[in-house]
Amino acid sequence: MRILFSSYHNPSFWTITEYTEKTLMKLGHELIPFDDRAFIIPDRLRRNARFLQNWDLNRLNRRLFSLASATQPDLCLVAGGNRILPETIQKMKSQGIQTALWTIDVPRSFQPVLDAAPSYDFIFCGGTEAQKLLSEAGIPNTHWLPFACDPEVHQPADVDSEDRKKWGSEVSFVGSFYPNRAQVLEKISDFDLKVWGPGWDKLAKNSPIKKLCSDARLKPEEWIKIFSSSLVNIVIHYQDGKTPCFQAAPRVYEGLACRSFLLVDDQRDVKSLFQDGKHLAIFEKPEDLKKKIAYYLNKPEERNRIATQGHEEVVHKHTYVHRLKKMLSVIEAGG
Template structure:
């Protein structure tokens, strides 16, 4: 099966692409780069993909040019609506109207697409065992607590996670490192980190090394009331055999077992108690991290995800 990716993000290159067969031919034309129209037209004259695939905001600024071009070449678009449900109305719905198939990690959005007469399937994030695996620890990333996440002001529910997981740890005597965008340094919420905590933006190829160097990896989610949607970092951290501490959500509880695959907290005070307890129990951290990795390797790899929808893709 020939597959054209319209972006070269890490989520696609190091993630989703791993779910396809070695016999599948995957090529990339990132539409955020100048000259993409000419390159795409030239490619489609010599090579016929089964479908084109794009995720999230990657096509939002070029949709008015992209959709007619795809129709002209009779090329179906698969749109992975990775920002559902909060951005369903603003972004997912209008972009989905140009797609032949929508993939959503938010199960509650499926009736919304059906109401709009748009074909949609449930398709969650996952891990890629050939990339998301334990790596040699690095002194650069060694710490008690590690958070790899961007700061966003556009997702109000994300603040619940901040106040539950991160805020109570800022005033403690823990060795904490935070990697992400520069909005951690200045934002309209005036949420600031103490000196030495913010470490800059983490290159994606360093993710396994960072996750393998921390005693506890912290997780934040932009959605706290979805039965399925959670941060992709959950699957990636567990794949790297990290001990993962995050805030409770229905999706987390529906997918994983507390104190078996990962650990969740419902309250800032509980977060501090859990951190203090598990920092002193290396044996339990390693046991839970191993069980978490076994769970995602067994049920939540991109090979599992693609296999579940492959027939639908082949019918496009």
């Protein structure tokens, strides 16, 4: 199948985009990539001038349609969807091109997706919060397609004493700064904790975790060493009190694929896919997190058992090969 894949290539690290492209080619499909953030006007200007934003967005959509017209793919798969206009999808369909949307982002600015969603032939949702919002908007026929891991990339790392000294700690967190994450991590600052990821320079100067943070954009070969060198790895999903977020973030699957012990916040989709105490452990409040960290630090055999079972579960059921095969089988069957 010839597949035109519209998504965003982050220049700093691999995301769902690269793993999806790699998997589609691995499955034998012809890939035609399109970067849906290839704006020519800088973001700081577009943010302050709506006409510039509209001009550049329309230019981007014309480029996507021109590429589709020139290559005539069997399928146009759009990841995210915030920047692809309804008329672009409709014009591709008028040329006999099937179209599919895979929502992947936390729905903080979801209206463009709601506007375009009725135009697609198929809709897949990375989190059930997107299914809920689409259903409330009168778009019920969606498919839940969670994120995944790539075992060829996400796997236990061979770490020596120097690696453990550099990357390891009793407790680690890998991910971007968000206020809700900082609030939780500040409650566990009395543990041997290291925090890694972009944006942590935004912390208040008096934050108890200020000196524990490395403001860094890590490559996979670096953060898998963190997961492989740390005893307890924390996953905290984005929450702002307004935006629904039920999804299991990519880091859940990736951490499990590294055979790491994960302590994950109480997310609906995580609990639908994995068993608490069997594949990972779940915490509800910061006080619960503190208790569970202390408990599991003193239970190495239990940690290792859970990490091993989580690894087996994720590599046998939750890889990008599983996800893309499922997506394409739904499309080939007509929904």
